[in-house]
Amino acid sequence: MACLHDHSCEDHDCSSDWSLYKHIDLDKVSALNEATTGSVKSVFKAWEHRLNTSGEHLESNEGDPELIVFIPFTSDVKIKSISIVGGADGTSPSKMRAFINRDGIDFSDAQSMQAVQEWDLAENMQGVLEYQTRYSKFQSVGNITLHFPDNFGGDTTKIHYIGLKGEATQLKRDVVATIVYELMPNPSDHKTRAETGGGFSHVE
Amino acid sequence: MVLEATMICIDNSEWMRNGDYSPSRFQAQADAVNLICGAKTQSNPENTVGVLIMAGKGVRVLVTPTSDLGKILACMHGLEVGGEMNLAAGIQVAQLALKHRQNKKQQQRIIVFAGSPVKHEKKMLEMIGRKLKKNSVALDIVNFGEEDQEKTEKLESLLAAVNNNDTSHIVHVPAGPNALSDVLISTPIFTGDGEGGSGFAAAAAAAAAGGVSGYDFGVDPNLDPELALALRVSMEEERARQEAAAKKAAEDASKQGGEQQAGSQEASSQDATMTERASASTSEAENKTTDLMDDENALLQQALAMSMDEPAVVHDVKDTDMSEASVDDPELALALQLSVADSTKDQASQSEVLADQSAVSDILASLPGVDLNDPSIKDLLASMQNKSEPQQKNDDKSSNEDKK
Numbered sequence: 001m002a003c004l005h006d007h008s009c010e011d012h013d014c015s016s017d018w019s020l021y022k023h024i025d026l027d028k029v030s031a032l033n034e035a036t037t038g039s040v041k042s043v044f045k046a047w048e049h050r051l052n053t054s055g056e057h058l059e060s061n062e063g064d065p066e067l068i069v070f071i072p073f074t075s076d077v078k079i080k081s082i083s084i085v086g087g088a089d090g091t092s093p094s095k096m097r098a099f100i101n102r103d104g105i106d107f108s109d110a111q112s113m114q115a116v117q118e119w120d121l122a123e124n125m126q127g128v129l130e131y132q133t134r135y136s137k138f139q140s141v142g143n144i145t146l147h148f149p150d151n152f153g154g155d156t157t158k159i160h161y162i163g164l165k166g167e168a169t170q171l172k173r174d175v176v177a178t179i180v181y182e183l184m185p186n187p188s189d190h191k192t193r194a195e196t197g198g199g200f201s202h203v204e
Numbered sequence: 205m206v207l208e209a210t211m212i213c214i215d216n217s218e219w220m221r222n223g224d225y226s227p228s229r230f231q232a233q234a235d236a237v238n239l240i241c242g243a244k245t246q247s248n249p250e251n252t253v254g255v256l257i258m259a260g261k262g263v264r265v266l267v268t269p270t271s272d273l274g275k276i277l278a279c280m281h282g283l284e285v286g287g288e289m290n291l292a293a294g295i296q297v298a299q300l301a302l303k304h305r306q307n308k309k310q311q312q313r314i315i316v317f318a319g320s321p322v323k324h325e326k327k328m329l330e331m332i333g334r335k336l337k338k339n340s341v342a343l344d345i346v347n348f349g350e351e352d353q354e355k356t357e358k359l360e361s362l363l364a365a366v367n368n369n370d371t372s373h374i375v376h377v378p379a380g381p382n383a384l385s386d387v388l389i390s391t392p393i394f395t396g397d398g399e400g401g402s403g404f405a406a407a408a409a410a411a412a413a414g415g416v417s418g419y420d421f422g423v424d425p426n427l428d429p430e431l432a433l434a435l436r437v438s439m440e441e442e443r444a445r446q447e448a449a450a451k452k453a454a455e456d457a458s459k460q461g462g463e464q465q466a467g468s469q470e471a472s473s474q475d476a477t478m479t480e481r482a483s484a485s486t487s488e489a490e491n492k493t494t495d496l497m498d499d500e501n502a503l504l505q506q507a508l509a510m511s512m513d514e515p516a517v518v519h520d521v522k523d524t525d526m527s528e529a530s531v532d533d534p535e536l537a538l539a540l541q542l543s544v545a546d547s548t549k550d551q552a553s554q555s556e557v558l559a560d561q562s563a564v565s566d567i568l569a570s571l572p573g574v575d576l577n578d579p580s581i582k583d584l585l586a587s588m589q590n591k592s593e594p595q596q597k598n599d600d601k602s603s604n605e606d607k608k
Contacts, residue, residue, distance in 0.1 A: 032338065032339060032340060033337075033338045037340075037368070037369055061334075061337065061338065064334070064338060066338070103308050104308035106303065106339050107338060107339065108303075
């Protein structure tokens with residue numbers, strides 16, 4: 001479902017709505033079939049810069065329009081809608097499929113798996129189209145994978161901007177951030193109460 | 205230190221029986237695989253390596269990606285050569301094995317050993333290459349064994365299809381005196397895209413290079429300046445000690461068993477420096493986090509060889525000393541000659557020298573700390589005199605026999 005903005009953007013501050021990009025873990029963003037490694041990070045920017053096509057953008061390999069973008073967040077988010085600004089001359093993606101909280105999806109997985117939601121995209125050169133999500137399914141999103149299987153006939157698929165509208169919940173998924181590996185047990189690290197001259201052990 | 209999951213595809217087809225790589229193509233390949241596994245697991249402890257065979261009864265995964273080096277080495281044991289290689293299926297199975305790796309954060313890499321001719325079409329290989337590139341799998345190709353223009357072209361086109369930002373490489377290894385593993389050590393397959401290489405790879409390369417170019421003491425001064433310096437200093441100290449000991453031996457020349465004493469002294473001191481050297485080298489090795497087994501073994505072997513050869517070395521040193529001393533002091537020279545003569549057990553010359561009683565007593569008088577009136581020295585002189593007479597008799601007898 002696409003929605004047009006029914007107000008002029010000068011009155012309403014749109015950029016605050018589209019600020020979920022601040023909660024994206026940019027270091028861990030990755031894409032499959034991108035022509036330049038790391039170019040996928042350039043598509044997550046502020047709403048004001050969505051039409052800025054001069055800088056870096058995400059492009060797929062020649063002759064292959066498929067793209068997979070993996071977006072992890074720093075905390076669980078609720079996603080209300082998604083906006084995509086593609087390239088000109090048929091290089092905009094024509095379909096989008098989303099997968100939630102799945103790690104390491106590649107092309108064969110994406111083709112065989114049932115997506116959480118699918119959209120047919122239109123060419124969105126002005127960046128005013130947004131695609132609403134089935135909100136109940138996008139309530140606690142730790143990471144989202146977007147699969148663009150096809151485009152409008154171009155040789156490659158170009159994406160200049162991916163915008164996410166929603167709210168961040170401040171809840172973090174249970175991730176063990178720092179692990180200290182112990183190759184050999186060090187008794188000093190494992191002092192029991194008895195050794196430290198301790199108390200009464202009691203059995204309940 | 206890239207976190208990587210690697211699948212190694214081994215060619216165990218009939219073509220691998222050929223002996224143009226010593227000892228056989230298959231054995232050279234197995235050694236290279238062992239080396240690669242070691243290097244990968246060393247560079248990052250969380251790296252995993254898996255192995256599959258492409259020929260035999262069919263493509264078969266021997267071990268799924270694991271960081272346990274022992275498991276990998278064990279599965280390489282007892283592999284049979286036979287059948288025909290299926291490159292396309294091998295690469296596809298490797299890709300599948302990598303897809304199901306446990307740690308999804310690892311980068312995917314396939315290393316292919318292509319020894320036999322490639323029977324697939326170029327187009328098919330390119331398609332496989334593109335699929336690998338799409339799924340960001342890097343591919344390293346080792347082109348060895350059969351040399352075929354068509355095969356090289358196909359493999360180059362496969363590489364071009366896979367290559368994304370120079371993460372994939374191809375290495376052509378022709379048959380020759382160098383082992384397959386030695387050639388591979390210096391390639392990007394080991395050094396990991398020119399990051400500067402793992403310590404293992406660098407050390408192995410240095411050991412190989414050191415053996416070929418022959419550094420002093422077999423240790424590259426660039427790689428390990430402290431060890432090289434320590435070896436050089438101890439060698440010079442030993443030489444100085446030996447010169448001092450030789451002079452001392454000349455002073456003690458007349459005393460019974462003096463030379464033997466000096467000789468054994470030198471031997472024990474040399475043994476001490478040998479063990480010092482060996483322990484220095486072992487402690488250096490331990491200090492390093494990487495395993496320098498090759499270096500250490502080479503050094504220990506050298507130390508042992510030197511201690512075995514030490515009597516010859518002692519002689520050489522004495523000879524040099526003599527040439528130096530003869531210029532200065534003819535009496536000292538004579539004494540030295542005496543000591544050398546004794547250790548080489550040259551009976552004839554010894555008896556001649558000893559028989560010259562006057563010369564001996566002169567020498568003894570000139571030496572400091574020796575009192576001709578000392579009873580022990582008198583006894584010694586007497587015994588030498590007695591010894592020389594029967595020796596002379598024996599010599600006469602033997603010469604008579606020879607004449608006959």
